Amino acid sequence: MTLVGNWSYPTAIKFGPGRIAELAQACAQAGIRKPLLVTDRGLAALPVTQSTLDVMEAAGLGRAIFAEVDPNPTEVNLAAGVQAYRQGGHDGVIAFGGGSGLDLGKMVAFMAGQTRPLWDFEDIGDWWTRADSDAIAPIVAVPTTAGTGSEVGRASVITNSQSHEKKIIFHPRVLPSVVICDPELTVGMPRAITAGTGLDAFAHCVEAFSSPHYHPMSQGIALEGMRLVIENLPRAYHDGGDIDARAQMMSAAMMGAVAFQKGLGAIHALSHPIGAIHHTHHGTTNAVCMPAVLALNAPVIRDRFDRAAPYLGIEGGFDGFRDFVDGFNDSLGIPKRMSALGVTDPDMDKLIEGALKDPSCGGNPVELTAANIRSLLEAVL
Numbered sequence: 354m355t356l357v358g359n360w361s362y363p364t365a366i367k368f369g370p371g372r373i374a375e376l377a378q379a380c381a382q383a384g385i386r387k388p389l390l391v392t393d394r395g396l397a398a399l400p401v402t403q404s405t406l407d408v409m410e411a412a413g414l415g416r417a418i419f420a421e422v423d424p425n426p427t428e429v430n431l432a433a434g435v436q437a438y439r440q441g442g443h444d445g446v447i448a449f450g451g452g453s454g455l456d457l458g459k460m461v462a463f464m465a466g467q468t469r470p471l472w473d474f475e476d477i478g479d480w481w482t483r484a485d486s487d488a489i490a491p492i493v494a495v496p497t498t499a500g501t502g503s504e505v506g507r508a509s510v511i512t513n514s515q516s517h518e519k520k521i522i523f524h525p526r527v528l529p530s531v532v533i534c535d536p537e538l539t540v541g542m543p544r545a546i547t548a549g550t551g552l553d554a555f556a557h558c559v560e561a562f563s564s565p566h567y568h569p570m571s572q573g574i575a576l577e578g579m580r581l582v583i584e585n586l587p588r589a590y591h592d593g594g595d596i597d598a599r600a601q602m603m604s605a606a607m608m609g610a611v612a613f614q615k616g617l618g619a620i621h622a623l624s625h626p627i628g629a630i631h632h633t634h635h636g637t638t639n640a641v642c643m644p645a646v647l648a649l650n651a652p653v654i655r656d657r658f659d660r661a662a663p664y665l666g667i668e669g670g671f672d673g674f675r676d677f678v679d680g681f682n683d684s685l686g687i688p689k690r691m692s693a694l695g696v697t698d699p700d701m702d703k704l705i706e707g708a709l710k711d712p713s714c715g716g717n718p719v720e721l722t723a724a725n726i727r728s729l730l731e732a733v734l
């Protein structure tokens with residue numbers, strides 16, 4: 354069965370193989386006539402990007418591209434992207450790629466018409482209301498990985514290059530107007546990236562499901578998202594050409610990002626400062642952190658995972674789920690410790706400070722303190 358659909362939750366989504374061919378219609382739907390395609394350096398020269406530029410050019414949209422984007426994008430990348438957008442006279446952005454390209458593309462569209470500095474819009478209280486919402490350019494999002502779900506998110510994560518802190522910039526109008534989810538674009542992902550991005554989606558669902566906040570819609574989405582990852586990530590990992598598995602993983606990635614409106618937790622509170630300082634892959638970092646965080650949260654989340662485990666096809670309730678996660682990581686080549694990702698001689702105090710300041714702390718079911726964060730870091734480092 355070919356998986357194809359047109360969805361309007363949480364935004365307009367054109368889902369299915371080959372739908373990148375509808376990019377011109379998506380731009381027209383968003384009111385974009387002269388787009389700037391924003392992606393990362395590694396993706397810029399690959400055939401998947403060049404063929405997308407060909408689709409743009411054939412439709413009379415030009416083939417303007419900005420690709421000076423780091424794996425953990427910074428405000429320096431953003432300033433260069435905004436300059437390219439303004440100098441090119443563009444009227445919208447095609448955010449293309451994995452989390453870094455999507456996040457930076459969304460921020461180029463956001464900041465191109467603003468007069469205040471970026472950090473004035475950090476996700477603190479109602480700071481987003483400082484933005485001129487009418488000056489935010491329209492966005493078409495085209496994911497090429499199945500992990501972050503940034504294509505259906507209202508925020509971006511940008512690393513402050515001076516303080517080495519990851520900051521969340523939020524605005525409701527940053528939600529892309531149209532998303533094209535074409536699983537054929539993800540076929541070329543290397544195994545390690547398939548695993549890391551897929552486990553990012555899994556972490557989003559696990560943390561949203563664990564969060565104590567009240568949001569039953571997100572709770573249901575998180576549960577089904579976990580099931581889709583469990584059943585389909587191994588298939589995509591072992592056979593990159595399995596379009597059905599690739600499609601299911603793209604769904605799971607979007608579901609994780611929708612679900613975490615309910616909250617994230619200690620996994621992300623740890624991975625954000627580790628990634629900002631040591632430049633580790635975000636999803637892989639999340640996966641390394643997950644077993645220790647599950648152990649910390651066990652007293653509070655045990656009952657809900659006892660109920661969820663049978664639906665997920667896992668025996669033994671919460672304990673069975675925790676054992677499953679260990680084996681799942683092993684089967685996907687995820688290391689046990691951060692040292693295998695190049696994190697050596699870390700500044701523990703700085704990581705603890707960064708974790709405690711991270712907005713994800715508020716969604717953890719067990720209150721996070723300097724003491725239990727230190728214990729978590731010692732377990733994963």
